Amino acid sequence: MLLDVAVSPDRAIDVEQIRADFPILERRVHEHPLVYLDNAASSQKPRQVLDAMDRYYRTTNANVHRGVHTLSEDATALYEAARARVSEFVGACCPKEIIWTRNATEAINLVAYSWGRANLGRGDRILLTEMEHHANLVPWQILAAEKEVELDFVPVADDGTLKLDRLPKLLTPRTRLFAFTAASNVVGTLNPVREMAAAAHKAGALALVDGAQSVPHMPVNVQELDIDFMAFSGHKMLGPTGIGVLWGRRELLNAMPPFMGGGDMIREVHLRESRWNELPWKFEAGTPAIAEAIGLGAAVSYLAGIGMEAVQAHGRQVVDYAMARLSEVKGLRILGATTNPRGALVAFTLGEIHPHDIAGALDSLGIAVRAGHHCAQPLHQRFGIPASTRASFYIYNNEAEVDLLVAGLQKVIEFFSS
Amino acid sequence: MMDLYAEEILDHYKHPRHFGHLDDPSLTYHDTNPFCGDEITLELKIEDDHVADVAFTGHGCAISRAAASMMSEEIIGKSLDELRAWEKESILDLLGVEVGPVRIKCALLPLKVLKAAVWGLKPEDE
Numbered sequence: 001m002l003l004d005v006a007v008s009p010d011r012a013i014d015v016e017q018i019r020a021d022f023p024i025l026e027r028r029v030h031e032h033p034l035v036y037l038d039n040a041a042s043s044q045k046p047r048q049v050l051d052a053m054d055r056y057y058r059t060t061n062a063n064v065h066r067g068v069h070t071l072s073e074d075a076t077a078l079y080e081a082a083r084a085r086v087s088e089f090v091g092a093c094c095p096k097e098i099i100w101t102r103n104a105t106e107a108i109n110l111v112a113y114s115w116g117r118a119n120l121g122r123g124d125r126i127l128l129t130e131m132e133h134h135a136n137l138v139p140w141q142i143l144a145a146e147k148e149v150e151l152d153f154v155p156v157a158d159d160g161t162l163k164l165d166r167l168p169k170l171l172t173p174r175t176r177l178f179a180f181t182a183a184s185n186v187v188g189t190l191n192p193v194r195e196m197a198a199a200a201h202k203a204g205a206l207a208l209v210d211g212a213q214s215v216p217h218m219p220v221n222v223q224e225l226d227i228d229f230m231a232f233s234g235h236k237m238l239g240p241t242g243i244g245v246l247w248g249r250r251e252l253l254n255a256m257p258p259f260m261g262g263g264d265m266i267r268e269v270h271l272r273e274s275r276w277n278e279l280p281w282k283f284e285a286g287t288p289a290i291a292e293a294i295g296l297g298a299a300v301s302y303l304a305g306i307g308m309e310a311v312q313a314h315g316r317q318v319v320d321y322a323m324a325r326l327s328e329v330k331g332l333r334i335l336g337a338t339t340n341p342r343g344a345l346v347a348f349t350l351g352e353i354h355p356h357d358i359a360g361a362l363d364s365l366g367i368a369v370r371a372g373h374h375c376a377q378p379l380h381q382r383f384g385i386p387a388s389t390r391a392s393f394y395i396y397n398n399e400a401e402v403d404l405l406v407a408g409l410q411k412v413i414e415f416f417s418s
Numbered sequence: 419m420m421d422l423y424a425e426e427i428l429d430h431y432k433h434p435r436h437f438g439h440l441d442d443p444s445l446t447y448h449d450t451n452p453f454c455g456d457e458i459t460l461e462l463k464i465e466d467d468h469v470a471d472v473a474f475t476g477h478g479c480a481i482s483r484a485a486a487s488m489m490s491e492e493i494i495g496k497s498l499d500e501l502r503a504w505e506k507e508s509i510l511d512l513l514g515v516e517v518g519p520v521r522i523k524c525a526l527l528p529l530k531v532l533k534a535a536v537w538g539l540k541p542e543d544e
Contacts, residue, residue, distance in 0.1 A: 354479035356454050356524060357423075364420040372454050386455025386477060415423070416480065418432035 013306060013314040019396045021046040021302075032366025035401045040185050040213060040345045040392035041370050042235045045299070049238055052298035053291045064290055065264055065281070079290050082297025083280070089300045090211075090230070091221030092247055096279040099246040099253070100288055104212040105135040107231030107246035108179070110283060111208060112139035114256045115229075120176055122148040127170050127178040127205065129154040129162055130382050133185055134375040135231075136210045140179065154180070156382050160187030160336025164196070171203035178205050182214035183343040186376045186390065187336025188319070190214075190343055197227045206252070212236055216394070217315050217344055219308040222247055234292065239299035243292035246283070253279050260285040311395055315344030318393045318402065322346055325406045330413065335388055345392035347374065350409065353416045355389040361412045367405055423480060424515050431480040436490035440473045447535040451527050456482050460531045469493045469501070479524050481517065486528035488512040493532065501536045504529065 019025050024044050027034045036044060056078060062071035064079045080095065087095040101107040120126075126140050130153050144151050152170050155163045162180075171178065178200035182193050193214075197207035208229040214220055215230075216237035222230055229252070234243040248256075258265055258276055262285035267275040276282045303311060319342060326332055331351035336342065350358055359371035370390040373380045380386060391405055423431075443461035450457040458476035462469055472490045476483075489509060493501060509529045510517060517525045 354454075354456075354477070356456075356479035356481070356521070360422060360479075360521070361420060377452075380455070386457070416428075416431070 013310045013395060015314070015396065015398045018046075018306070019398075021048065022396050023047055023050070025396060029366040029368070030364050035365075035367040035404050037391040037393065037397065037401065037405060038368045038370050039394040039397070040236070040374070040390065042241070043216065043238050043394050044396065045238055045240065045295075046302055048302050049240065049295045049298045053240065053295040056291050056294050061291075063287055075290060078294050078297075079288070082293045082300075085297045085300045085304075086245060089304060090215065090232075090245075090247055091223050093223065093250065097247055097250050097253065099248065099280045099283045100293055101231075101244045101246050102242055102289070103235070103244035104210060104231040104233040105139075105244075107229075107244055108136055108208070108210065109139045110246050110259045111229050111231075111248070112143045114259045114283075115252065116140075116143045116149075116177075117147065118257050120147050120149050123150070123174055125150045125152055125172055125175045127152045127154065127175050127180075127200075129180045130156040131160075131162065131184045131187065131189065131376065131379050132179075132181055133210060133212065134377070135212070136179055136181060136208075137378070150174075156187070156379065160184065160189045162189070162191060164192070164199075167196070167199045171199060171205060173204070175200075175203055175205045177208060178203075179208040179210070181210040181212075182220075183217070184336070184376075184379075185213050185345070186347045186374050186379050186388065188342035188345050188347070189336055190218075190341060193227065194225050197225060201226070213343055213345075216303075216311075218312040228252060234296035234299065237296075237299055238302055239296035240292045242289045243296045245296075250279060253283070258285070259283050262286045264288075306395065314395055315393055316341060318397050318399065319344045319346060321399050322391065322393070322402045322405070325402055326409075329406060329409050332409070335383060344394065345390060347388040347390040349385055349388055350413065351417075353412065355387045357416060358389045358409070358412050361415060362405070362408045365404070365408045365411070367408050369405075422515055422517070422521070424513075427480060427484040427513060427515065430484035430487040434474075434483055434487040436473050436487065438473050438475065440471055443473070445535045447531045449527065449531045449534065451478075451482070451523050453523060454479065456524060456527055458482065458486055458527055458531055460486075460528070460535060462535055464498070467498050469496055469498075474528070478527065479521075481513070481521050482524040482527050485509055485513060485525045489528045489532065498536045501532060504533070 022044050060074045062075045064076040083095045083098050087098045157163050183190050200207040206228040209227050211230045211232040215232040228249050230247045232245050235241040265277050265282050265285040267277050333349045335347045355371035359369050372387050440461045440463055444464040445462040448459040456478040461473045463471035474486045
């Protein structure tokens with residue numbers, strides 16, 4: 001039983017046709033058509049994803065890997081087919097390298113708790129960057145406190161790029177892991193993942209990539225990037241919440257102890273000891289998010305149908321247009337580089353107007369943007385601001401929506417200026 | 419543009435009352451709202467257990483700044499006991515608009531600092 005997803009590959013992106021797949025875009029907010037520009041926080045879902053999940057619950061619902069009855073067999077087949085699709089989507093060697101988690105955060109925590117606790121000790125070092133999302137900071141802080149591990153940070157330059165010339169010094173003989181984001185969720189910087197991973201390997205460290213903002217927006221192949229772990233979330237790439245992925249090289253995953261104990265992750269259980277299941281199930285204790293995994297499988301098929309090159313090209317086109325239009329807004333300062341290719345998002349400040357007021361005012365016009373520190377407080381501290389406003393784009397956004405954003409910001413300025 | 423930003427709130431935001439510092443405050447309290455990065459420092463001049471003067475500084479959205487400004491006007495002359503009895507409605511009534519669940523933390527940050535001050539709590543951030 002295969003996932004039924006309508007796709008037509010090798011076609012330039014047709015935004016109007018894509019928009020028709022997203023029922024939520026018909027919604028009105030405060031009597032305005034919804035302009036959804038908060039995709040870096042969570043994307044909307046096409047009917048293909050909603051239908052796959054709905055169909056699963058209506059026709060197939062059962063626990064996986066347990067029953068011998070038809071429903072359980074069908075559910076298991078759908079669930080594992082989704083894993084195979086995700087595996088192919090990110091260029092993993094095989095589905096056993098795809099570990100389902102709740103989200104990217106849990107995936108990173110899995111590595112910290114399992115690999116970190118088993119392999120790191122006093123005096124070892126972990127290299128991070130100043131632009132990390134809290135998900136790729138806090139788990140390492142917890143581990144560092146527990147294991148007396150030292151944390152180092154690649155600094156961020158004024159233009160929002162990483163100061164990678166510092167790498168030779170920062171990658172010490174004691175550095176065991178270099179964990180970094182592929183794409184900043186604030187300044188939009190796209191980091192040279194392959195080069196950074198190569199530098200880590202040269203120093204004898206592993207490379208963990210936070211792919212939460214890259215996997216939804218560009219072609220990603222973990223083998224070509226030659227990395228060791230990658231974490232990403234389903235809900236930022238058209239899938240449901242509650243499902244995310246840890247990809248890891250299988251020899252590393254095989255050598256790691258389990259993260260959580262319980263059903264499904266064991267081969268045999270005795271009263272005082274147990275033996276673990278093989279990959280990937282060793283890391284998937286308890287009944288998993290079955291419908292969500294199937295939903296993510298459908299999302300991946302939808303994206304693959306468009307083609308990730310086309311997804312990336314569209315994102316670049318919209319964000320380039322947004323950068324040009326936003327630069328016309330008086331008092332607006334964009335965080336990060338304004339020239340280099342960037343991810344499909346732009347964070348900014350607008351004079352003295354607080355981001356909450358900007359986002360609140362835009363919401364009254366039906367425009368959804370993010371206001372705050374976007375779970376990257378240290379990066380905001382780096383730029384000396386408490387918060388910013390962020391517009392982030394995806395396949396269903398168009399230039400007309402950027403125009404509405406800019407018009408909305410002009411109204412905001414008029415409204416709040418004394 | 420929006421119901422939330424009533425005329426009076428906008429006026430207090432654009433022209434905050436008691437914004438600045440006191441020469442010789444009896445109490446200085448500071449707090450932040452980590453959710454949005456708002457911060458406020460409240461200075462009180464206390465005479466005979468009554469608020470003789472007040473000043474505030476900090477960064478914040480229109481709601482939190484207007485709330486701080488309106489609250490400052492209101493507390494002058496009040497006794498510490500009266501202020502200890504203040505509840506969140508005391509501030510929300512001053513604002514006079516329906517503050518949703520998302521923005522209520524902005525509205526109540528000034529009160530949180532005031533409460534810490536009048537109860538003499540040990541400041542966390544000093």
